[in-house]
Amino acid sequence: MSARDTDWDGVRLHVVTGKGGTGKTTVAAALALALASGGKKVLLVEVEGRQGIAQLFDRPPLPYEEKKIAVAPGGGDVHALAIDPEEAMLEYLEMFYGLRRAGKALTKMGVIDFITTIAPGLRDVLLTGKTTESVRRKDPSGRRVYDAVVLDAPPTGRVVRFLNVTTEVADLARVGPIRTHADMVRGVVASPETAVHFVTLLEEMPVQETLDGIADLRAEGLPPGGVFINMVRPEILPEETLEAAGEDRLDLDELIVGLKAAGLTDDAEETARALAAEVAEHAHRTRLERRERQTLAKADRPRYELPLLADGVDLAGLYELADTIKAQGAA
Amino acid sequence: MKTAPALDVDGLLGDPRMRIIVCCGSGGVGKTTTAAALGLRAAELGRNVVVLTVDPARRLAQSMGLSELDNTPRPVVEYDNGGSLHAMMLDMKRTFDEIIEAHADPDRARQILTNPFYQSLSSSFAGTQEYMAMEKLGQLGRSDEWDLIVVDTPPSRSALDFLDAPERLGRFLDGRVLRLLVAPAKAGGRGAFKLLNVGIGMVTNIANKVIGAQVLKDIQTFVSAFDAMFGGFRERAEQTYKLLQAPGTAFLVVAAPEKDALREASYFVERLAEERMPLAGLVVNRVHRSPAADLSGARSTAAAEDLDRRGGHEVAAAVLRLHADRMRVATRERREQESFMSAHPTVPVAEVPAMPGDVHDLDGLREIGERLAS
Numbered sequence: 090m091s092a093r094d095t096d097w098d099g100v101r102l103h104v105v106t107g108k109g110g111t112g113k114t115t116v117a118a119a120l121a122l123a124l125a126s127g128g129k130k131v132l133l134v135e136v137e138g139r140q141g142i143a144q145l146f147d148r149p150p151l152p153y154e155e156k157k158i159a160v161a162p163g164g165g166d167v168h169a170l171a172i173d174p175e176e177a178m179l180e181y182l183e184m185f186y187g188l189r190r191a192g193k194a195l196t197k198m199g200v201i202d203f204i205t206t207i208a209p210g211l212r213d214v215l216l217t218g219k220t221t222e223s224v225r226r227k228d229p230s231g232r233r234v235y236d237a238v239v240l241d242a243p244p245t246g247r248v249v250r251f252l253n254v255t256t257e258v259a260d261l262a263r264v265g266p267i268r269t270h271a272d273m274v275r276g277v278v279a280s281p282e283t284a285v286h287f288v289t290l291l292e293e294m295p296v297q298e299t300l301d302g303i304a305d306l307r308a309e310g311l312p313p314g315g316v317f318i319n320m321v322r323p324e325i326l327p328e329e330t331l332e333a334a335g336e337d338r339l340d341l342d343e344l345i346v347g348l349k350a351a352g353l354t355d356d357a358e359e360t361a362r363a364l365a366a367e368v369a370e371h372a373h374r375t376r377l378e379r380r381e382r383q384t385l386a387k388a389d390r391p392r393y394e395l396p397l398l399a400d401g402v403d404l405a406g407l408y409e410l411a412d413t414i415k416a417q418g419a420a
Numbered sequence: 421m422k423t424a425p426a427l428d429v430d431g432l433l434g435d436p437r438m439r440i441i442v443c444c445g446s447g448g449v450g451k452t453t454t455a456a457a458l459g460l461r462a463a464e465l466g467r468n469v470v471v472l473t474v475d476p477a478r479r480l481a482q483s484m485g486l487s488e489l490d491n492t493p494r495p496v497v498e499y500d501n502g503g504s505l506h507a508m509m510l511d512m513k514r515t516f517d518e519i520i521e522a523h524a525d526p527d528r529a530r531q532i533l534t535n536p537f538y539q540s541l542s543s544s545f546a547g548t549q550e551y552m553a554m555e556k557l558g559q560l561g562r563s564d565e566w567d568l569i570v571v572d573t574p575p576s577r578s579a580l581d582f583l584d585a586p587e588r589l590g591r592f593l594d595g596r597v598l599r600l601l602v603a604p605a606k607a608g609g610r611g612a613f614k615l616l617n618v619g620i621g622m623v624t625n626i627a628n629k630v631i632g633a634q635v636l637k638d639i640q641t642f643v644s645a646f647d648a649m650f651g652g653f654r655e656r657a658e659q660t661y662k663l664l665q666a667p668g669t670a671f672l673v674v675a676a677p678e679k680d681a682l683r684e685a686s687y688f689v690e691r692l693a694e695e696r697m698p699l700a701g702l703v704v705n706r707v708h709r710s711p712a713a714d715l716s717g718a719r720s721t722a723a724a725e726d727l728d729r730r731g732g733h734e735v736a737a738a739v740l741r742l743h744a745d746r747m748r749v750a751t752r753e754r755r756e757q758e759s760f761m762s763a764h765p766t767v768p769v770a771e772v773p774a775m776p777g778d779v780h781d782l783d784g785l786r787e788i789g790e791r792l793a794s
Binding site for chain 2: 108109110111141144178182186188191192195210211244246267292293294295322323325326327330340343344346347348350351352353360363364365366367368370371373374377397399400401402
């Protein structure tokens with residue numbers, strides 16, 4: 090176990106979910122970097138066939154193969170894997186039935202695609218199965234191969250069903266390898282080794298989905314993790330100014346004097362009025378954001394705030410987010 | 421700076437020949453809100469509109485008076501000029517059930533509806549939602565009750581699922597593989613298997629092992645009961661597909677001014693062209709603009725630093741810094757949009773400035789509609 094004291098010591102599978110547009114993949118990648126820092130080995134997994142990880146790290150599309158994609162601060166590696174359900178199915182057939190070649194022939198005929206699509210839940214079991222296998226995998230000396238695995242999971246609306254494999258395949262298989270597989274997944278996913286983190290923005294809909302998602306997880310006996318509040322804008326304005334702007338009584342003359350002092354003398358009055366409108370809108374938004382922050386507190390989960398990267402998410406930005414995650418004790 | 425042709429939203433909504441508008445795009449870009457706002461605006465223009473939505477956020481649904489999944493168009497608002505807005509939420513299972521009930525005799529329908537395989541197929545098969553959205557669209561289109569149908573596409577893994585899934589479900593339902601699994605001898609696929617040196621026994625054997633004998637048996641029962649309906653499914657899917665290509669249909673791709681969302685939008689634009697589906701334009705939601713856009717970010721930052729050096733004027737310095745930040749975001753968004761425009765210079769664009777809060781009533785939707793049309 091690590092000597093560091095983080096909020097998630099002992100957790101080996103970090104599942105990251107969130108509403109579309111909240112930056113789920115970005116946060117998952119930054120979390121993987123943060124977890125790897127200081128000489129750890131972390132696997133970052135994606136399951137939705139979107140190749141989001143490759144795009145984020147500016148790489149060609151990832152094959153179905155664990156590949157190193159980044160070095161963490163202070164040593165440590167992040168590996169990545171894009172799980173494809175068909176490939177996972179073939180691997181599964183080989184593992185349990187020794188059917189590698191036949192499996193390949195069947196793929197050509199569309200049979201594998203067919204089976205992974207028709208049997209409800211099977212697809213999810215294959216995806217979560219591969220993920221949990223990488224969590225449990227050990228090297229010859231008996232040590233876990235990865236210190237942590239970060240799963241960029243389906244969005245909040247689908248995540249509980251995705252993780253809840255045992256119920257999903259209940260009708261499908263009461264006995265046999267699929268069942269064993271599902272039970273193994275459940276054993277990992279429902280254990281203290283797993284935490285399901287939510288990514289949200291300080292906006293009403295994603296916050297509501299986060300709270301609903303946490304409640305749903307709890308109802309199914311799955312372990313909710315932390316809440317990552319993404320794209321938080323810096324608080325630039327002094328509190329009194331914010332308050333004044335919110336009540337539409339920002340001192341326009343003071344602003345004009347300031348603009349002129351800074352050499353913005355042309356149309357200073359017009360500029361000041363336009364800036365005041367901008368500040369008023371900002372104040373309104375800040376008030377709403379504070380309300381959402383309070384709402385999130387109700388979930389009673391650790392919260393982390395990640396700054397909005399004004400220039401967009403690039404590699405440097407990812408490392409910046411990873412630092413922030415570490416500094417707040419999430420990794 | 422590149423500029424895209426402006427999307428004439430009112431022209432599109434007010435055109436009596438326009439019968440179907442499909443909003444598509446990746447998750448979290450405000451598709452449902454856009455669809456609802458368009459529907460409301462078209463109603464204000466005097467048209468009888470129904471908005472077909474899939475899984476809207478609770479408060480947005482409430483704002484339109486939808487509290488439950490009931491698969492029936494509910495009146496939202498009516499205007500003196502004869503325009504009206506109805507809205508409905510898609511219940512995919514019920515839609516599927518209704519199709520079965522409408523196209524099979526009662527005995528057979530009961531057999532299908534109680535089949536465990538059918539039950540999971542109709543409630544959780546990847547693609548059923550997309551397929552049923554298309555079915556519902558076809559039904560609404562054939563009913564001739566509406567001047568305009570605005571559809572909000574299901575939240576898919578990728579935007580393209582929406583076009584692919586119906587075809588996939590159709591292929592699956594009348595597919596040879598399905599019959600092959602169920603009754604290998606009848607399907608006449610022996611030759612193909614022989615070529616690949618795989619015995620049919622092997623196929624059923626694998627299917628048996630992986631999905632289990634019971635499921636296989638359920639599938640078998642389902643297929644034999646469903647047999648007569650396969651063709652109808654395929655036919656209706658093809659009809660709806662053609663309806664989407666017809667001149668009375670327009671696609672609007674919805675995006676946010678972010679790299680990922682615009683990349684998806686790009687894929688979608690290309691894909692629609694490949695399928696010869698009529699694209700009306702791109703809607704970019706939540707665009708950050710500044711009322712003081714004449715003052716550049718760089719100048720604003722420099723001025724703030726200047727004030728810091730002089731001392732005093734803290735408020736002005738903070739306001740300038742806030743402005744610089746806003747301009748940075750606006751510049752980045754502009755850049756993302758420009759790369760989209762470079763690839764698709766002829767696609768008309770409508771921008772919707774970001775609103776400070778979420779939309780949860782008709783006034784909010786009306787405001788979005790105004791922003792869309794201006």
